[in-house]
Amino acid sequence: MAKQTSKNLVFKNKKAFHDYMILDTYEAGVVLEGSEVKAIRDGRVNLKDSFIRIIKNEVFVLNMHITHMSTTHTSYRPDERRSRKLLLHRKEIDKMYTKVTKDGITLVPLKLYFNSKNMVKMQIATAQGKKLHDKREDLKQKTMQRETQIALKNWK
Template sequence: MKIIATNKKANYDFFILEKYEAGIELKGSEVKSIREARVNLKDSFVKIIQGEAFLFQAHIATLGTTNPYYKPDEKRPRKLLLHRKEIDKLFGKTQVAGMSIVALKIYFNKTNKAKLEIALAKGKNLHDKRESLKGKIQKREIAQSLKEFYKK
């Protein structure tokens, strides 16, 4: 599994509850752009419209070698390929519990197909974000002190 891009902001802004793997409906030049890691998932999110899942605000840059008459929009909505039961489950949880569906990372699986890892997430409050930052800093300090201790 070769990870192309990750959404670090999603882990900062949300509590991740459940993860799903989804295929993406792409144009030919977009696949080449993903292979060159010209992808940004920073503000991307998933919405379910008429029983189908779509990825919004994911930026996949066009290549310089792409035909100028055939350049898909870089931030166009992209259809996600999920099972019907998964879509229904995600739709139900987002409607009732007020949760969001966010994109976490894009990668190529063993069979060289582009896959997107999406997650059912609940938003963090400001104090939750501060606590996660404190925990991250403490873990870094502990690791650094252990490294210095074993170095001696």
């Protein structure tokens, strides 16, 4: 799902906002191969099932799907679901590692976008899983808000 805002594309992971309670957010660069950047510009990204792991003091996003372009050469097509390294400062990685190991908190990707310098960035977050009743409560609040907006709109 792509959202066009002025010049930069934004791909959101809606499932993460539904399944997790977001605590802290970080901005990370993504190590990509040439054809993948072009595919992202074309909107061929899916963050739905992706997740983040810290492996040997490096942060990787796993299971992020970037479909290759039809114009990409057949002998050079990177794996669509390969693990991609995220670029963060050492202090941030250490901070996330302590939270994940001690507190039972997970790392989830929230957004993939192009920043003002046209670099691909990913917003990641430390998050805590929601219980089923929390999800139901959120859905109730959203429907109530939607109904009040519709009622106010129709009242005028």
